[in-house]
Amino acid sequence: MGLKRTDEFRQDAVRIALTSGLTRKQVAGDLGVGMSTLNKWITAHRDTDVVSKEDLSLAQENDRLRRENRILKEESEILKKATVFFASQKP
Structure with missing residues (x-):
């Protein structure tokens, strides 16, 4: 089973993915998470005030x-x- 990430880590990952100017692939690679995982987090946090x-x-x-x-x-x-x-x- 994969490593469980904290909500804070997920929120930071979403913030970085949406504001850094890096591609999602770059962000996912830098953070050591899969692209599909990052995309799921972004979808889940889209309507929140993470950013x-x-x-x-x-x-x-x-x-x-x-x-x-x-x-x-x-x-x-x-x-x-x-x-x-x-x-x-x-x-």
């Missing part, structure tokens, strides 16, 4: 900004490659 609305809102904004930043970096790399390509094309 304040403000913290959750900030975490969601951070996720959005990380995605936007990744896309902008990818676009920048594409433009750099295009600049090098067109600069090497001599008429």
